[in-house]
Amino acid sequence: MNKIISNFLSIGSGVALTLKLTFGGVFIGLLLGVLLSVLRYSGIGRSVINRIISILRGTPLMLQLTFVYFMAPSIIGFRLSLLSAGILTFGVNSSAYIAEIVRAGIESLPKGQFEAAQALEIPRFYMWKDIILPQVIVNIFPAMINEVIALLKETALIATLGGMDIMRKSQTIAAEQYDYFMPLCIAGIYYYGLVLFIEFIGRKFESCKSYA
Amino acid sequence: MLKIREVCKAFNNINVLKNISFDVEKSDILGCAGPSGCGKSTLLRCIQKLEIIDQGTIESNGRVCFMFQDFQLFPHMTVFQNLTYAPTLKNKNKKEDYQKQAVKILEDLGIESKANIYPGALSGGQKQRVALARSLMTNPDILLCDEPTSGLDVSTTMDVVSLLKSINEQFGVTMVIASHDLDFLTKISDRIILLKNGTITIDINAQEWNDPVNFLKAYY
Numbered sequence: 001m002n003k004i005i006s007n008f009l010s011i012g013s014g015v016a017l018t019l020k021l022t023f024g025g026v027f028i029g030l031l032l033g034v035l036l037s038v039l040r041y042s043g044i045g046r047s048v049i050n051r052i053i054s055i056l057r058g059t060p061l062m063l064q065l066t067f068v069y070f071m072a073p074s075i076i077g078f079r080l081s082l083l084s085a086g087i088l089t090f091g092v093n094s095s096a097y098i099a100e101i102v103r104a105g106i107e108s109l110p111k112g113q114f115e116a117a118q119a120l121e122i123p124r125f126y127m128w129k130d131i132i133l134p135q136v137i138v139n140i141f142p143a144m145i146n147e148v149i150a151l152l153k154e155t156a157l158i159a160t161l162g163g164m165d166i167m168r169k170s171q172t173i174a175a176e177q178y179d180y181f182m183p184l185c186i187a188g189i190y191y192y193g194l195v196l197f198i199e200f201i202g203r204k205f206e207s208c209k210s211y212a
Numbered sequence: 213m214l215k216i217r218e219v220c221k222a223f224n225n226i227n228v229l230k231n232i233s234f235d236v237e238k239s240d241i242l243g244c245a246g247p248s249g250c251g252k253s254t255l256l257r258c259i260q261k262l263e264i265i266d267q268g269t270i271e272s273n274g275r276v277c278f279m280f281q282d283f284q285l286f287p288h289m290t291v292f293q294n295l296t297y298a299p300t301l302k303n304k305n306k307k308e309d310y311q312k313q314a315v316k317i318l319e320d321l322g323i324e325s326k327a328n329i330y331p332g333a334l335s336g337g338q339k340q341r342v343a344l345a346r347s348l349m350t351n352p353d354i355l356l357c358d359e360p361t362s363g364l365d366v367s368t369t370m371d372v373v374s375l376l377k378s379i380n381e382q383f384g385v386t387m388v389i390a391s392h393d394l395d396f397l398t399k400i401s402d403r404i405i406l407l408k409n410g411t412i413t414i415d416i417n418a419q420e421w422n423d424p425v426n427f428l429k430a431y432y
């Protein structure tokens with residue numbers, strides 16, 4: 001019994017890193033994803049952006065993560081901490097998926113919303129900031145929750161580089177105790193619990209939308 | 213004020229507007245009648261430059277504002293924010309003036325109690341009045357109204373008539389109003405054009421005829 005509790009606590013100390021990677025990644029992913037899709041919708045750098053998105057979705061995340069972590073010194077001249085490299089990679093990678101979600105959100109709005117902004121002489125920047133994107137964000141909320149969940153699970157890749165997240169903690173304990181069963185089950189419980197929690201928060205927000 | 217010359221507009225090779233030409237003098241109210249699908253909305257959208265015309269020219273002096281047939285209110289803003297957002301953006305110092313103006317217009321249209329409600333909770337006729345109010349808030353020189361009364365009862369329609377008339381008289385706003393309500397058009401317009409099969413079939417001064425409604429109906 002004591003062993004279960006101490007394993008729970010010990011693996012639980014990896015939750016912080018998992019959450020930092022997830023939410024840091026989603027934060028960057030959302031900013032970048034919105035930026036990419038707005039630029040693309042406005043016809044700025046469309047083919048370049050399409051290519052970037054295509055590459056991000058067409059190569060393994062594991063490769064991208066390893067690349068950023070090990071190549072940073074020779075590209076930007078200094079080492080990135082594992083956390084920064086992780087947040088950066090997960091963020092940039094998910095921006096490709098989020099850009100597609102945002103595109104669908106923009107296209108689902110009536111064209112008249114853009115026209116109304118034009119007729120009222122609202123400058124483009126404010127049209128996006130105050131008219132279009134607030135509506136898009138509400139519309140894409142369910143899809144964004146899915147993206148958060150997907151990213152949460154993908155952050156386990158950080159374990160391969162030694163990041164002490166839920167996954168890596170459970171592997172360490174498994175190696176110490178020569179027993180994979182319990183630590184992996186505990187890790188699974190943590191991941192699944194976090195996913196349920198995120199879904200719960202998502203439903204809460206969903207049900208208190210600010211307008212009909 | 214508004215000069216339209218030989219304007220053509222086609223959608224998928226179907227000519228919706230064929231060689232439309234007319235002028236609107238400053239402070240005139242031009243009614244645009246015609247059966248459903250004749251191109252009234254298309255004409256107004258071309259004037260607002262929401263559509264690219266295939267041929268011809270449209271010249272307008274001053275700021276044009278357009279009220280949409282399907283309203284296009286901003287659903288995430290309250291009625292009041294819908295009205296004040298665009299003008300305040302342009303001139304932050306006059307925020308309070310715009311707020312007063314918004315209250316005034318909402319009162320004139322009998323919907324002041326809806327100021328803090330989101331458009332999703334309004335009836336069709338209320339949305340229509342908010343849409344009209346929003347376009348008036350930009351203080352345009354030329355106001356284009358697409359079916360401003362289609363969802364309104366007789367007495368609210370009269371409110372719209374008197375509001376538009378008073379704005380026209382006070383500020384000399386030029387107006388082009390599309391509607392298939394001939395009664396309403398004859399009450400408000402100085403002049404009426406009838407659009408049919410993509411051309412203007414009639415162009416009359418409302419006062420010239422004792423009974424313009426019946427006159428127009430004959431050509432409908």
Ligand SMILES: Nc1ncnc2c1ncn2[C@@H]1O[C@H](COP(=O)(O)OP(=O)(O)OP(=O)(O)O)[C@@H](O)[C@H]1O
Pocket residue numbers: 223224228246247248249250251252253254255281392
């Ligand atoms: N974006 C578009 N693409 C294709 N066809 C269009 C488009 N907009 C309008 N049309 C066509 O142009 C014609 C005129 O449409 P319009 O909306 O201008 O008519 P209207 O006179 O305003 O009709 P109503 O009184 O019903 O509002 C219609 O046949 C319509 O199908």
Ligand SMILES: [Mg+2]
Pocket residue numbers: 252253254281358
């Ligand atoms: Mg129409």
